[in-house]
Amino acid sequence: MNRRQFLATGSAAGVLAAQASAQTSAPPTAAAAPTPGLMKLGDQSAPTNDAHLKYLARYGVRNICGYPEIKDGRLYATVDELKKMMDMAGKYGISIDCTAPPFLESSFIDTEKHPAIMLAQSPERDRDIEALQIFIRNCATAGIPSIKYNMSILGVLRTGRTPGRGDALYHKWDLAEAKPATPLTRAGVVNADAFWERITYFLDRVIPVANENKIRMACHPQDPGVPPDGHQGINRVLGTIDGLKRFITIKESPYHGLNFCQGTVSENLRNPSVEIFDVIRYFGTRKKIFNVHFRNIRGSRDNFLEVFPDEGEIDFVKALKVYKEIGYPYMLMPDHVPIAADNADPGSLQSFAFCYGYIRGLIQSLNAA
Numbered sequence: 001m002n003r004r005q006f007l008a009t010g011s012a013a014g015v016l017a018a019q020a021s022a023q024t025s026a027p028p029t030a031a032a033a034p035t036p037g038l039m040k041l042g043d044q045s046a047p048t049n050d051a052h053l054k055y056l057a058r059y060g061v062r063n064i065c066g067y068p069e070i071k072d073g074r075l076y077a078t079v080d081e082l083k084k085m086m087d088m089a090g091k092y093g094i095s096i097d098c099t100a101p102p103f104l105e106s107s108f109i110d111t112e113k114h115p116a117i118m119l120a121q122s123p124e125r126d127r128d129i130e131a132l133q134i135f136i137r138n139c140a141t142a143g144i145p146s147i148k149y150n151m152s153i154l155g156v157l158r159t160g161r162t163p164g165r166g167d168a169l170y171h172k173w174d175l176a177e178a179k180p181a182t183p184l185t186r187a188g189v190v191n192a193d194a195f196w197e198r199i200t201y202f203l204d205r206v207i208p209v210a211n212e213n214k215i216r217m218a219c220h221p222q223d224p225g226v227p228p229d230g231h232q233g234i235n236r237v238l239g240t241i242d243g244l245k246r247f248i249t250i251k252e253s254p255y256h257g258l259n260f261c262q263g264t265v266s267e268n269l270r271n272p273s274v275e276i277f278d279v280i281r282y283f284g285t286r287k288k289i290f291n292v293h294f295r296n297i298r299g300s301r302d303n304f305l306e307v308f309p310d311e312g313e314i315d316f317v318k319a320l321k322v323y324k325e326i327g328y329p330y331m332l333m334p335d336h337v338p339i340a341a342d343n344a345d346p347g348s349l350q351s352f353a354f355c356y357g358y359i360r361g362l363i364q365s366l367n368a369a
Helices: 003-008 050-058 077-088 126-142 193-212 239-248 264-268 272-285 316-325 346-368
Strands: 040-043 063-065 095-099 146-150 160-163 166-174 218-220 256-261 289-294 296-300 301-309 331-333
Touching: 003 239, 050 077, 063 077, 063 331, 077 095, 077 126, 077 218, 126 146, 126 193, 126 239, 166 346, 218 289, 218 346, 239 256, 239 272, 256 264, 256 272, 264 272, 264 289, 264 301, 272 289, 272 316, 316 346, 331 346
Parallel strands: 040 063, 040 331, 063 095, 095 146, 146 218, 218 256, 256 289, 289 331
Antiparallel strands: 160 166, 166 301, 296 301
């Protein structure tokens, strides 16, 4: 399962199908004081079309990760395709603060159409990296300041659904219940050293182009982390806080950072209600948070539920204060919303709307304090 497919279980047919991102202002300097009012309610759901843009505008969403219509099977959007998307959003007062390529999603490697980068297949991975380099340059020309991506082999791992409040259903992960369909994927065994080699090979070729074009590259953590001996033969090196710390030191750059999924990071902690705030501070003070998936969980590493933002382990009021403390200036967006039983909320549009209002209210309250 990839993140867009995962969110599609809570997305309207023809309206939502999803994935994630960042914002337009340049990263503040280390000495910059926190500035009120910088954080923005955002969204990362697809498609970026008139129907969905009207829906977002209705609920006060003004900054999004957009998905351009890409023709001819290309792995990058042209400048014209990007500008067409931006013009469409602009009609509704919405800014495209981030975008994503049509590959390097949080997808399962056995169904991924463009797996070469994660499988370390040459020369195919070099061609795919070249497509991303073109995409970076085109985003710079069009005026989109950030690109989100994943480095995934296993995709989003979950073990089912469980009843929540009212008629809601929550996705869950219980490592003890995880029974992979096959012992290995087509990637075979990928230990930590091999995974780090693939990540480094990619960053060595991509981050210099991002530097040149001043495009923030925001990588999503692996969702969720798995034990060190791996899952289906894969060591998920970006599924731990130490792994993320190592990641941001490779090709050190103000344009190399994280699509900081607070939900995924919380999933990878033993005591998320206590630990999450210092994790936010660690990456935030280093200006490595380019985008926040502002979602909550109940539980902790290896056993958790994805719940509404107001009922999980993480105190969202306190979390927002920490983002303000570190001077975070980009988007806060809902992600992985609960779904409704018996299709009572087709596409989970009501669940998303609840989250938009909740996040918007928190931001307004914080700015008024």
